[in-house]
Amino acid sequence: MLNSYFLSLYFILVYVNNYLKGYDSIVNFFQEEIKKLKKKGLYRTLNVIESAQGPIVKSGGRDFLLFSSNNYLGLANHPELKKAAKEAIDKYGVGTGASRLISGNMALHKELEDEITKFKETEAALLFTSGYMVNVSVISALTDRDDVVIIDKLCHASIVDGCRLSKAKLQIYPHNDINALEKILKRNINKIKKLIVTEGVFSMQGSISSLPEILFLAKKYKALILLDDAHATGILGNKGRGTCEYFDIKDESIIQMGTFSKALGSLGGFIAGSKSIINYLRNKTRSFIYSTALPPAVLATSIKALEIIKNNPELRGELWKKVGCLKNKLKELGYNILNSPSQIIPIIIGDNEKVLKFSKFLYEKGIFIPAIRTPTVSKGTERLRVTIMSNHKEDDLNYLLNVLSDLKRVGLVL
Ligand SMILES: Cc1ncc(COP(=O)(O)O)c(C=O)c1O
Incomplete structure (x- = not known):
């Protein structure tokens, strides 16, 4: 009798203690994490810019x-881009009100997709609200459980996050190491789809992808390449078309991803490639299907930026x-x-x-x-x-x- 009394008291005390401890630690947990970040010199704060982006x-x-800044060509505050944005607002308003598959698809979306298709010399293109949105969802749309995604060790966080969302097996090769890439391809020869992901210009390293060698292997092992041309678009190649132009490569097994937010001074991401892949991605990519379409001012800015890059x-x-x-x-x-x-x-x-x-x-x-x-x-x-x-x-x-x-x-x- 006495024993069960003490046992119940014990459990009540443990419960109250855990409750309080749990509550206390959840309140303090993040504060403790912040302290740890500060101690390691990893705490991040924001600087506020009070003017337009420029030198x-x-x-x-x-x-x-x-x-x-990634505003490499100084377009983020270019008078012609600002004028294009203002005119688009006057004509189309500021918002799109829905995803493109519902009712947010405007004439400017089509115009920009046509322009980027011509610029990248592909068959078709598809817009996204950011480059991050492209990588985070296109990789999982292209691959499944029986596939393998093979990425360069220095690939951007958005690519890594895309791999986390994919059910495919993930393999990582040392930066630009073509022999290591081939070994991985050989080991995964039986996978249904093999997707190799590389950046054109690596964002933190500045190095350029060994695209011709990667393409050679892609052909040999029937793999697809997702080329992240975020930092190469508008920059590499005689006409600024990016890494494919730089290496004089045109191949339908390369899917080019890019962003309007860097050399083009605007915002938004895109995929450019063969018609069949773009049609497939339009139907399967969740960040395209379930997110509100880019607004008119941004689209008009990107269209103008492409024109300026072509003509200047x-x-x-x-x-x-x-x-x-x-x-x-x-x-x-x-x-x-x-x-x-x-x-x-x-x-x-x-x-x-x-x-x-x-x-x-x-x-x-x-x-x-x-x-x-x-x-x-x-x-x-x-x-x-x-x-x-x-x-x-x-x-x-x-x-x-x-x-x-x-x-x-x-x-x-x-
Ligand atoms: C290599 C690379 N890919 C993708 C992105 C994402 O592009 P966005 O800024 O348009 O989301 C970035 C941006 O930092 C990048 O550096």
Whole structure:
């Protein structure tokens, strides 16, 4: 009798204790996690930009030279893009009110899809609300349980998230390692579909994909390629069409993904490829089917951006000239920039705390280059990711180089 009394009391006390402990810890759990992030130098905060995107931006009432934007061609504040957006609002309003398969499909969606089809020299194209939305849902739409998705180790988080949603087996090969890729293809020869995913220009490394070799293997093993051309569209190739133009490749086993949010200065993602694949994706991709269509101002901006890119090759010329000059000078200063062949220039610092201090040093001198830390890049490769815009002035670059030269001198004692 006494025993069962104590036993019940014990259980009640355990219950109350767990209840309180549980409640307490759930309240404090996230606070503790934040403390851990801060301790590791991984806590992230937002800087507010109070002006349009351009070589100089205002933040906290101060002017900063911006060297970390993907607005490579300076189109995000281009007068013709702004005019196109305003005209589209006057004609079509601001919202689309539904997904495209319901009633949100407007003439501008078709026009932009036609333009991107021509630009990418494919049979068809399909729009999405962002590049992230493309990767996160196209991979799972293309693959299933009996398939394999094979990705480069340095692929973007949106590709990794797309793989997480897919039921297919995931295989990862070391960056641009074609032998390793072939071994994986061989091991998975019996899988029904094999999807290889690579970036054209790798977003944090600046390296360019070994697309011709990947295509050779894709043909040999009857695989599809999903090419993420987010950072190559508008940039690589004589006409800025991207990685396929750069390597002079046209092949229906390559599905090109891209975004309007970088060199094109706008917003939204797309897939371009063969008619059958685009028709299939229009029917199967959940982020296309279940999300409201891109609004008119954004569509008109992207259409205008494509026109400007086609008609103004000198924008790319300016960018490459400045990129080449900056890379040479950074090498002379002794910075490790991983021999990047593209417009993305990583300066490897190799430590979370240190890269934060470097970024702060630059910030205090009026230069905006946030620190890139783990998990965005792997441990030991923390970096400053430097990008320039074709409308940066020579003086802007000289100032950056002077400050980076000072940073090199004080770097070890920061
Ligand atoms: C390689 C790569 N793919 C996809 C995306 C996503 O594109 P968006 O910004 O249009 O969502 C990004 C953006 O950072 C990227 O760098």
